[in-house]
Amino acid sequence: MQTSENQQALGKILDMSRMIAIGLLALHFYYQCYTAFESWQLASRFSDRLLDNIIRTGLFSFFSKPKLISLCFLALSLLGVKGKKKEDLSVKTGLIYLVVGLFIYVLSYYTLRITASEKLSAILYITVCSLGFILIMTGGTLLSRVIYLQINSKDIFNQLNETFPQEQRLLQNEYSINLPARYRLKDKYHDSWINIINPFRATLVAGSPGSGKSYFVIRHIIDQHIAKGFSAFIYDFKFDDLSIIAYNAWLKKKGNYKVQPKFYAVNFDDLSRSHRCNPLDAAGMSDITDAAESARTILLGLNREWIRKQGDFFVESPTNFLTAVIWYLRKYQDGAFCTLPHVIELMQLDYDKLFTLLRSEKEIEVLINPFITAYLNDAMEQLEGQIASAKIALARLSSPQLYYVLSGSDFTLDINNPDAPKIVCMGNNPQKIQTYGAVLSLYVNRLVKIVNKKNRLKSSLIFDEFPTIYLSGIDSLIATARSNKVATTLGIQDFSQLRKDYGKEQADVIVSITGNIISGQVTGDTAKQLSERFGKIMQDRTSYSINRTDTSISRSKQLDVAIPASKIASLSSGEFVGMVADNPDEKIDLKTFHAQIINDHKAIAKQQAEYKSIPVVRLLDDSVVIRNYDQIRQDVQKLTEHEIERILSDSELQHLLIQKK
Incomplete structure (x- = not known):
């Protein structure tokens, strides 16, 4: 002393x-x-x-x-x-x-x-x-x-103290996604692996533009899943960035499948390289609830602000009306004209003819009675408020190009059919998000319902820029598809973007139930929420004071956040943080990571130089597209004339005829 x-x-x-x-x-x-x-x-x-x-x-x-x-x-x-x-x-x-x-x-x-x-x-x-x-x-x-206390004055951001051990083993199984990486522990760098051994618990890939989501993560998910025999659906926001990766992976690996899959691409801008598919195919609509889900998806895709107003009168009314029209065409001649273009054209009929046709189908009587009553009672303002919002929104889809793709049937949406597996890529256009997004939302909703069934082939659903489409029940898909071997990958820029397009409650559920998270640079609430999710680690704390004769040193350990929000906000391109899920029989103790994903840039550049373009499906000229457009209109006119004539000629049906004076 x-x-x-x-x-x-x-x-x-x-x-x-x-x-x-x-x-x-x-x-x-x-x-x-x-x-x-x-x-x-x-x-x-x-x-x-x-x-x-x-x-x-x-x-x-x-x-x-x-x-x-x-x-x-x-x-x-x-x-x-x-x-x-x-x-x-x-x-x-x-x-x-x-x-x-x-x-x-x-x-x-x-x-x-x-x-x-x-x-x-x-x-x-x-x-x-x-x-x-x-x-x-x-x-x-x-x-x-001299002060002999060794405090690293160069580590002004506390980077060395916020490092932690990470998984260095390569853990593989028949479903896994494995990304090579390198992480820092104190002042040394170590090779590691990001092992997504259970992709069926869903993977959320977040990051601001330029953070490397597609280049460092999503491209590897596509390559590895196709190599492991997955059927696949890829929503390609900037067509054909991801589609060309999937196509060339399919060319190389299609021999690995028990039944060789077929490749299909849907592209509304280059019809010669696009296959045709009817999302309202009668074979995939077993009851009226399917029509209701399809109607809701189309209208919410066209009017994104309605997502937060579900349950309101002026949201539910047009949804019920569109449901009635879709189910009418599904029942007419066993769905011979059940396509979205025919639905749009049928809705444009005058109310006398339209309501007469719809009244002839008993299953939708309860849906259309409020509209007919309003029409007969001359409540036109109310009626227009109920129906016009649907008609105006759907009118944006009335184009020869969309009609051409939506009215054909080159393939069906059962991509994980063991007897006929498929790799399907659907492309959007950033300049036409509002129009194409609604149609693609319909495709995705119908596909998800068909895919999420038992005894099917393992499948991978990859959505780049997920908030640009509306997928109702995405939380149910993530929660239930695990047992049906459906791996879902959602690419987003920021949680706030998800909240804007899906509403706060739905967005929070999506983020909370996702098992695997990989995030590049994000800021604000997203960075804070991720930082809290990654938890805390024990960190060394050293403080000292200096007087004339002595230096007082105090050392302690303290629990602090493993990856602060400020660090997530300053990640470089290719640098990712995240957390992976494990299986009961494949435990991963070190689930959290903060690492640089290692890409072989030269090998990828060489691979891209050898990529083959997506081939031409069929040679088209404008006359074929316009002829198809006219044919759909003629189909609706003939259908209307035939049904009106049938009702007039049958005394038992004549009471269905509406003729407002």
């Missing part, structure tokens, strides 16, 4: 050691330069007698002996020195003083060998040797003022 008495005693011992060192050096000067001191009249009988007694002790038995003993006492005095600490001092400065001082102190002997008068030689020797002594003492004092 340090007390004031101890400190005073120590100080006195140090002062005495220093005085002994100085005294011995002074005696050495007096003995070696006696002639000069005598000439300066600094010698006396008393000093001579004292010097004789000291000589007898053997202190001056050789030249350097008193200098060495003086140096030892000086060293002893410096060991206990506690000078005022200074942060900008370094050990290097003190050592320079010490080395230079020792050099001068030892080599001062040669000044006595210089040919000069005894007085001049004595002055020169005493001056040089004293300078060396002072430099040694100064160097030792400076070393005592």
Whole structure:
């Protein structure tokens, strides 16, 4: 224990050691330069007698002996020195003083060998040797003022302290996605693997534009799943960025499947490279609830603000009306004209004919009665409010190009049919999101309902820029599709984007139930939410205070966030954080990661240079597309004429005829 008495005693011992060192050096000067001191009249009988007694002790038995003993006492005095600490001092400065001082102190002997008068030689020797002594003492004092606490002043962002061990094993199974990576632990880098061993618990890939979602993550999911025999659906927001990857992966790996899959692409901009598919195919609509889901998907896709208003009168009314029209065409001639283009054209009929046709189908009577009542009671404002919103929205889809793709049947949406597996890519266009997004939403909703069944082939559903389409019941898909071997990958830019398009409650559910999360650079609430999800780690904490004589050091361990929100907001391209899920029989202790995903850029560039373009499906000219457009309109006219004539000719049905005066 340090007390004031101890400190005073120590100080006195140090002062005495220093005085002994100085005294011995002074005696050495007096003995070696006696002639000069005598000439300066600094010698006396008393000093001579004292010097004789000291000589007898053997202190001056050789030249350097008193200098060495003086140096030892000086060293002893410096060991206990506690000078005022200074942060900008370094050990290097003190050592320079010490080395230079020792050099001068030892080599001062040669000044006595210089040919000069005894007085001049004595002055020169005493001056040089004293300078060396002072430099040694100064160097030792400076070393005592240096702060020896090793705090890394370069790690100003606490990056080394926020590192943690990560999974370095490669864990593979027949479904896994494995991404090679490299992470930092303290001041060393280690190779690691991001092992998504259970993709059926859904994977959320987040990151701002340019963070590398597609290049570092989604492209590998496509490649690896096709290589492992998955059927696949890929929503390609910027067609054909991901579609061409899937097509070339299919070309290389289609021989790995038990039943070789077929590749299909839907593209509304280049019809010659697009297959045709009817999302309202009668074979996939077993009851009226399928029509209701399809109607809701189309209208919510066209009017995204309705997502947050579900249940309102002016949202549910047009949904019921569109449901009635779809189910009518599904029942008419067993769905021969059940396509979205025919639905759109049928809705454009005048109310007398339209309501007459719809009344002829008993299953939809309960849906259309409110509209017919409003029409017959001349409540046109209410009726237009109910129906016009659906008609106006669907009118945006009335184009020859969309009609051409939506009215054909090159393939069906049962992509995981074991007897006929498929790789299906559907492309959007960022400049036509509102129009194409609604149609693609319909495709996706019908496909999900068909795919999510038991005893089917394992399948992978990949959605790039997921918020640009509306998928009702995505939370149910994630929750239930796991047992049906459906792996869902959702690519988003930010949680706020998901909330804007899906509503806060739905978006929060999607984020919460997703098992695997991979995130690049994101900011704001998204970064905070991810940081909380990744949890905390034990981190070292060191604090110190400096006073005149001592440095006080305090070390502790403290639980703090493993990956702060600020770090997630400053991730570089290709750098990702996240958490993976495991299986009961395949445990992963280190689920959280913060790593740089390693891509072989040269190999990928070479691979891209060898990519084959998606082939032409059929040669088309505008006349074929326009003829199909006209044919759909003619189909609706003939259907209307035929049904009106049938009702008029049957006395039992004539009461269905509506003719408002």
